[in-house]
Amino acid sequence: MTARETILDVRDLKVRFRTLDGDVEAVKGVNLHVGAGETVAVVGESGSGKSQTMMAAMNLLASNGEAAGAVDYRGRNLLGLSKAELNTIRGSRISMIFQEPMTSLDPLYTIGSQLIEPIRRHRGLSRSAAHEHALNLLRLVHIPEPERRMKSYPHELSGGQRQRIMIAMALANDPDILIADEPTTALDVTIQAQILSLLAELQSKLGMAIVFITHDLGIVRRFADRVYVMRRGEVVEEGEAEAVFTKPQHPYTRMLLAAEPTGHKAPPPANAPILLEGRNIDVTFSIGGGFLSGETLMLRAVDHISVRLKRNQTIGIVGESGSGKSTLGRALLRLLPSDGVIRFDDRDISHADVSAMRPLRRELQLVFQDPFGSLSPRMTVGQIVTEGLLVHEPALTAKQRDQRAVAALTEVGLDPNARNRYPHEFSGGQRQRIAIARAMILKPKVVVLDEPTSALDRSVQKQIVDLPRNLQADHGLSYLFISHDLAVVRAMADYIIVMKEGRIVEEGPTEAIFDAPRDAYTQTLMAAALDTARFRSDHGSLLPASRL
Amino acid sequence: MTDAAVDNEPAANVVVGRSLWGDAWARLKANRAAMFSLFYLGLMALVCIAGPWFVPHDYTTIYSDYVRTPPSTEAYPKADMVKGALDDVLKRMRVDLKDWKLEDGRATITVAGTRPIDERYLRYVDRSDTFDDARMEAKSPDGLEMTFSAAVKQQYFLFGTDNVGRDLLSRTLVAGRISLAIGLLAGVVAVTIGVVYGATAGFLGGKVDEVMMRIVDVLYSLPFIFFVIMLVVFFGRNFVLMFLAVGAVLWLDMARIVRGQALSIRRHEYVQAAEALGVRQSGILKRHVIPNLLGPVVIYMTLLVPHVIILESFLSFLGLGVQEPMTSWGVLISVGAHNIGSANWMLLFPAFFLVSTLFALNFVGDGLRDALDPKDR
């Protein structure tokens, strides 16, 4: 690798926030450097300080934050510059794009005017010249119909398109460094892949350095030259990407790499009975409409889907947002109205009403995606976990319920004393365990796990994957595991259903789907999520587009 | 709290957790303005309810000698007022003054008349607000001259008196009873209507919610007061009508808040989780909905009460609210406003009571809002 000139040098950066509960040190003395044209990844989980490091460099910290140390850009310390001086650098020499494309554009101005503004500000071009330049930028980021899009408003575009526009705005003035703060985290897997390949393409065309902040190791491996691993405000490891991946030094790095879910699930015996079955399920929602406000749109969320879940089986339902997978899960549990036949334990429950379903509820349980929202904030953990017992075993005394709570919490690996505390006193992973305990205390037969790990850090995800697996072995449960995270599903399920826009695209045993997907969409999904090939070859040239 | 590699916490020594209510109470206690205001409100309520029993004047007693007297910490009558009061009495007795002197709180007066003076005329002296305990000392043999003595009644008018001669302190306190009572009761009416309406709209959702909220939107933009006054004009001044009218104007905000909360609670996954467990609607309401609805309702109730008091005062100010002999701060302020320049105390005392109470209620409401729903100011 040719020696690169260091253009950004961060030395002993410290960031502190003043809060009502005292001072919080988010960054505790970080050193890193970026060379011209190289791609540097900063990796860490939530709370590692990776975002705050770069926000401090760009002076974008919240009002209660302060930074100390040095951030040298081509010899000038950004932390010491005045607002005016900094503004000549921001947006023109160093640019930044953020995680939330849906809210990062001003909703009240057209795309065109938002693009033109930084161009005119930094280059002083006339309106028409800036307009031309903006059009070129839109073409650069592959936005179709650029002329028309100049007059559109952000709310008329999708998340992926908005992120492309953000990139265009950031690159408008040909910066030296592009800082990308988790730019693809909020996007679907296939869109993620497109944005990443776009960034790679732009880098090879324009030659800027990229600082890529992420928690996703898979992306880092395919994208970065060098890596910094951060934890709790400090850099714990750094080095060339391949080296860090193949020979990690620090135990934390090793743990992160090992946190990839592993294992596989053996399929149930062939003669296992079918517990839960859905035939030709349809779920339709009406959107909009109402008194005097235009026509009602009917959205077919689930379109003619059939599922058969056997005892001891785990079916993984994968798909991107809007695929209908969560809706299907809830429809099968009769939490949503649907058309079609649903059978549980050899009984037809398609038209069972609320009171008919009630006794069956204990056998059909659901674990939600959001550990923060699925626990009632004003009830103790004990009350939350035993609420189901109030309905299904009303004869129990308070003491007996308490004992069951103790047992349930111990089984999911939590301290039984937790039952007297409140949900907000626990972390995300712990809350998810509580939710699992709530489901398991009723000794169900079928549990639908709806994206149970999506809101958690990778290191915690592994535990929340191991736990249901162990419980399944102990209690002979059957799972419907809904997720968009293919790595997790591969470890959990023995049968896969791939959904897109309400329909089944492909289904089959896990290994068959992963090793040899037949449908084009499935192939794209697998490639986007699991491909370990790099976006750029080591010599900096772009790989052929067909690879992606 | 962060998840690290190690997820299990060591067994906590704290066995009882701190609920959100506990957190909120701690935050409220730390808010000095709110705690002081709470204390002030309690004091105000106590003073208005119990105070009139300790004030020597009744709020309806008219002291014709003390019309529009300024407030004073010293006792009335002042030295220069005694003569005037004496002249009034003697005029009624139809006698002339010969001589008088004031000693140790008793006045000794010698009068003469053209006709024999009957002892019973001393009644006029007793009836006076200034004198009391009239006793005849001496009488001339022909009855044309009489000397009597009377005690000079010491009265305190700490807030002065009003246009008619009534003690303002007792009136202000009694008015406080009315204003606070109406504030509380009409506030309850407004809260009840608002909560029921908002909760129904929020929980039923869909078309019903849309229609109900459209109605609220329309009503919100109309100056309700005109309709209320219209009703009062057409149907007379009825105490119950007052309650309903005041409550009916102010329920809109509460309805909006409650409906918003109901919608968001419904969407919260913990409600769906309860449904997935098979919990009945009553259980969901009892354990999940109401505890989470309570917070905003309490906050907005404390912010609603000052509006109610203002509204009642508004109506009373115009002469459309409480009727004589009842009085409220609005009535007092109205009369006071007509007398500025000549009797400022008639405006300033009730205005101070009203405004300080409103401020206190606002601080408590703000404090509650910060405590129960802390967002970065």
Next chain:
Amino acid sequence: MLLYVLRRLLTAIPTLFVIVTLAFFLIRVAPGGPFNQERGLSPEIKANLEAEYGLNDPLWLQYGHYLKNLSHGDFGPSYNLPDFTVGELFARGLPISIQLGASALVLALLLGCLLGTVAALNQNRWGDYAVIALATAGSTIPTFVIAPIIQLVFGLSWKLLPVGGWGGGAMLNKIGPVLTLALPQIAIVARLMRGSMIEALRSHHIRTARALGLSDWSVVVRHALRGAILPIVSFTGPAAAALLTGSIIVETIFAIPGVGRYFVDAALNRDYTLVMGTVVVIAIFTIVFNLIVDIMYAVVDPRVRYD
């Protein structure tokens, strides 16, 4: 956009109808009202009423007459001042009330927005605290307390302003009433603007603007302000309603011959037709005003137009 306006109109018209119909029936139902024969009517009134409303016609015909009269702006004769029609009394008082109300509204919006922005930009420093204190005072103290105090301080003690009266529209006479009317609204707008601005300044798209190196002026005025204004635009509707309410008090205390004052006098003297007429006019005005506000909102916020 046209569709949006049409839809708003569609909700406005039934409301108007309901109010007008309610008015019609209330007048006839009220105990002791002008159409109630129990009350001793002066022969002039009786004659007038019979002529206007055809009291012996069937009810639906009377309703038709009523609507027809309304559409001509004819509200009938004043009950207590039979020489004047309600319409004539309005013609005198309306321009005055509108002058005061419009001035107060403009003052409230401008000053409120300014103060709110200053507070937001100086958050948690003394500028912020000063504005919050002012806003709390302004929105807590009722108009009927502020007005006499202004009269006391500026009129009687410092002798800067006349204590009351319209003075034929002299500037000095207008200051007291306009200030009293505007003060509570200034307070509310300032608070609203402060909160709105603080939230806007924290939003993601402001972060983007800063990251692009745009100047402070551009960030605050072009981007943050435009977004922060939206709740204020929505508030203009209820603000106008509050000003109408306030005008009752202000005109009474400052002795201004506007519609509010007529309304109060009418209310106290049981002048039913005048009371009724005022309510209908107020309702029409408010509904039209809110329609305009809704349209203004759609002009400022493109997301709403495609609703």
